[in-house]
Amino acid sequence: MDTLADSEIRIYRALPGTDTGTDADPVQTEIVRHSLNSAANQMKRTLIRTSFSPVIYEVLDFAAALYDTKVRLLAQAPSIPLFMGTLNFCVEAAVEGSGGVDNLEPGDVILYNWPFGTGSHAQDTAMIQPVFTDDGTLVGYSAIKAHWLDIGAIAPYCTDTKDVFQEGTFFPGVKLYRGGKLVDDIHRFVLANSRMPAFVAGDILAQATAVSIGARNLVRIVDRYGLEVFRNTVERIFDHGEATVRSYFEKIPDGRYVGHGMMDNNGVDDKPIPFNVIVEVRGSSVRVDFTNSPEVQPGPVNCPVASTVSASRVAITMLAGGNQAPCDGHFRPVEIVTRRNSMFDPNPPAPCFLYGWPAMQSMEVIYHAMSKVNPETVPACSGGDLCALVWWGTRQDTGEMWGDGSPFPVGHGGSISGDGSTMMHAAEAATRFASMEVMESKFPWVVEQCQFVQDSCGAGKYRGGMGYDLGFELLEDAYCTPTLERTRTRPWGLAGGGEARANSGTLRYPDGRVEAFTKATGLPVPKGAVLTIHAGGGGGYGPPEQRASEEVEADLKEGYITEAFAREHYGNL
């Protein structure tokens, strides 16, 4: 990565292509590309199948990727898109933190989780293994960043931290494995800082196994094709990604397009935070400009720059990447500009536990900007959140601490290609929510309902996806950290489409009292209480009066909408 910096403004660009002088065989290139993707997928599979936490094996809250020696993305397993573009920052920072490239040995695994390097909160811990061939040549890096259940913070999940040191324990690039051997001192130190050491110990092993499998496969590929052929084909792979994105932006008229977003609050003060992102298209290049961002926030909604860059790249890849898994080349036409010590580029020790929420929203704000020039290319706004709940408590019978966290789907915006669905936010596309039968067997609650709510979608020629209610009745006392965002702003419609229901949460106490919640750290939920999230719908696309009457009738028959809603938005039936 190439960083141009002056005192105030930082510009991020991917490294430009290098001409290797030789032209790699296109078929060979395709074969190497496939092999690299297959290697990354195997890392993912290993981690899923050997991990100990639902947040990894069910929610898939991680990213796994392979990088070359210049830390350019070679291949990435389909996992959380928002993590995708941050792993190169992690590799660079981890290598630097542990003493630089010259200090690396075969079999080393570096642990790194400093938020201003990873782009994430402390729990998202990167493991990086430098990859050496048998003759000792460094050929790249195998990397996984995964969510650990707990690594110390004022609570297992936080919404109101005031600086980063309240958010966890930090590993600034330390070797967990040295020359293939576990460094016991580090391992014990890590586990001593977790409320749930057994889970974390299991996941560490799974993560280390998965990065080493990635490393082994990368060596196999290099051995098979030879280092020179490998390097040439990699250049071709990057060129191809670049060409795909450029061919998209060439067709977009040059100009500056502004998208608007709004955070509910920063978790500490209860004031809405409006922000905008400017997307500037020039020829086949695009610049995503965050310099207008709000000041750094006193609460944890600051987004370290790695995730700002990642969110922008994911948004652009979804728009222009030809529906391919991205590599470093896709990022070459994209320039990201931030202003130092702002919400989208905070300096330490700014709190950033909820970094993902502004990052996630910025993706949709980028689409909002693009809709100004070309609404057909993007969907209307989604519920705009993960509606995540993090739980913990002490089991009555065993006295053991338990914990779990899960994101939940939201309604998605309608688009030119049809009605929206109800699914995970695009930033977390690969994740899924856990089975209720499985959850009930592990945690002390009974799920009361999981059903769509009538009229929660935005009306439109193509309506938004449905919002729904999901309620948990507690069988034992527990604590919950809900992280609801976009509760004050309804999902926008596009091209004349209507707004949808916004997210909200309610807690019904055993005595019948009902209280609303949005973000809260460690909300006590007593036995017998029912905690419900009311997930938002998706905005509509296109004028509702253009919706085909048989579609409106079908929505009525299916019970997605009421007759009152139909009359209000679709006119005479």
Place this chain on the structure above:
Amino acid sequence: MKRVATDVGGTFTDLVHFDPEAAPGSSIVCAKVDSTPPGFEHGVMNALAKTQIRGEDMDFFVHGSTIIINTLTERKGVKTALITTRGFRDVLEIARGNRPDLFNFRYRKPEPLVPRYLRREVTERIDYKGNVLTPLKTGELRPLVDELRVEGVDAIAVCFLHAYRNPDHELAAVREIQRLWPEVAVIASHVLSREWREYERTNTTAAAASVQPVAYGYLSGLEASLADRGFSKSAYVMLSNGGIDTFAAVRNKGITMVESGPAAGVFGAATLGRLTGTQNLITLDIGGTTAKCSLIENGRVRLTNKYVLERTPRYAGYPLLVPVVDIVEIGNGGGSIAWLDDAGKLRVGPRSAGADPGPAAYGRGGKDFTTTDAHLLTGRIDPGHFLGGEIKVDLDAMNEAAGRLCKVMNVSREELARGVIRIANNNMVNALKLVSLNRGYDPRDFSLVVFGGGGGLHGTDLARTLQIPEVIVPVNASVFSCWGMMQTDLRRDRIVSVPLVLAVTNASEVDTTFRKLEMQLRAELESDRVDTAGLGFQRMLDMRYEGQEHTVKVDVPDRLINAEVVEQIQEKFRDDYEREYSYRLSSQIEVVNFHVAAVVPVEQVMPAKPGKTGRGVKDCIRSERQVDFGPLDVHRCAIYERALLEPGMLIEAPAIIDEPDTTIVVDSGRARVDDFGNIRIEV
């Protein structure tokens, strides 16, 4: 025992008849006729007529069909309703919320198999231990059933939360529905699956209900037609779990035959292995649209209970919790289309030209260059004998299709064809790796069995890349599935989630659980009037380290499980786990599912060995031509006629062996014809 196996596909209906008392050389009779949708049983009857097989010529009839999978993928099932726990009717539509096509923000989820207005709720609730929290309000069913009757529903799926643990409410609801409306087809989730995960189980039940009347009508019709022909013995259906079961049993559980054809192919390979003493096999079945592969270790076929209909890397598909032979399928077959992506890069598949219009060379209006066209262009397939001479190759159409790509890529037609074959091979290598290397198996310990129309064209190249020492092209490769079915054992699987810690102290609980399952299976078979002489059980446990989620299936011995056996099982799990994931832990081991397969063996077919006329191998050469073997260069080589080959013959590379519906490329090493007529190539 005279046996007949028939396999109905979308295009062809295959038949194999085996008569052990017939003269050597005529003990096996094969036929291929057109399938006859929608009344597929007519195709079966046509095949019997063509081969002049009468009812009394059959002691044993086994049948496989794609009818269920086609009904599902074409959404031609009956109008189906779902009855589920109050508060949860939208589980089927919300699903798991995932969107595997990560970079497509317009991703569309699979449409729910039951529309919302036919998804109904009743008051009831059971917890994860099987305790009743809220009793079933049976009275709510009457108005609900009346409404569904008015809607014209033909089938009802019943799925309640935690019914895998306690099916009482489902049983009571089904009884009540049947009482109120005896004509409607109704199926409950616990009958199909005793595993947790409500979305997956609900979807399985909905899919099963929607095909149940179809399966019932189809199998009843076929049974009647067979009876008309004078058949009075046992008729069986090939199931996805690689076993067969009676028409009577399958009629009410049609979903269990969803992958009937591919499963038969894998079992055919296992049988071939048994016959020829090759216990470790990787199977590869290359058809027109896809390639399917599977791995057989020590003669054992692997099953999965995580089958997902229509899943691709970019589409979540429909999970079906029924045991299915573990097959990896990729979108690369003979009809796979070569194309250039937005940035001008060559790709092959997954889009296929299918049978209609087919590859450009068919001359039926196909404009796209396909893998088959590449084989023709390189001379691997003989243009003069394309599909046994049934189709005259349209060279102009083929060259035109190639030309379009060549122009953009700036390469010659020959280079294009080589490239297409290499990319197709690489896609298949990745699929083969998924069933072997990625699971800790070393391909060097296996033989590659190839069948389907395209197997012989790609086998040797793939084997070389993966260092598989031998490729086997079985005799009658194009009706291989029938061959497999004919010798498949009767098999029923039962998988039950009973989570427990596997410790020596609960050896007796493990033992009791297995025995209880076995007793249930035996009773069920007996009540279905299956002859249980020879009945045996295969026991498996889905296990994991305590705290993990994903399991590894481990074989368990079929004897009294005491402390010592538990220790053996623990060790076996740690070994299997280490082979797959490269480490072992000393921590506790959990059992999630008990899995028992009841197997009633079927007498094995021993085909007569073909005779020898003393013909020389040179006499089997039909012609000679230039063939482009890609990385192994262009050679002028002999074209052999497979029908003329006899056991013991050796053919040195480079050579081509031709059959009417397939071509075998021998580009390195040498091919040998074994005692049964199979071609075995040492690469």
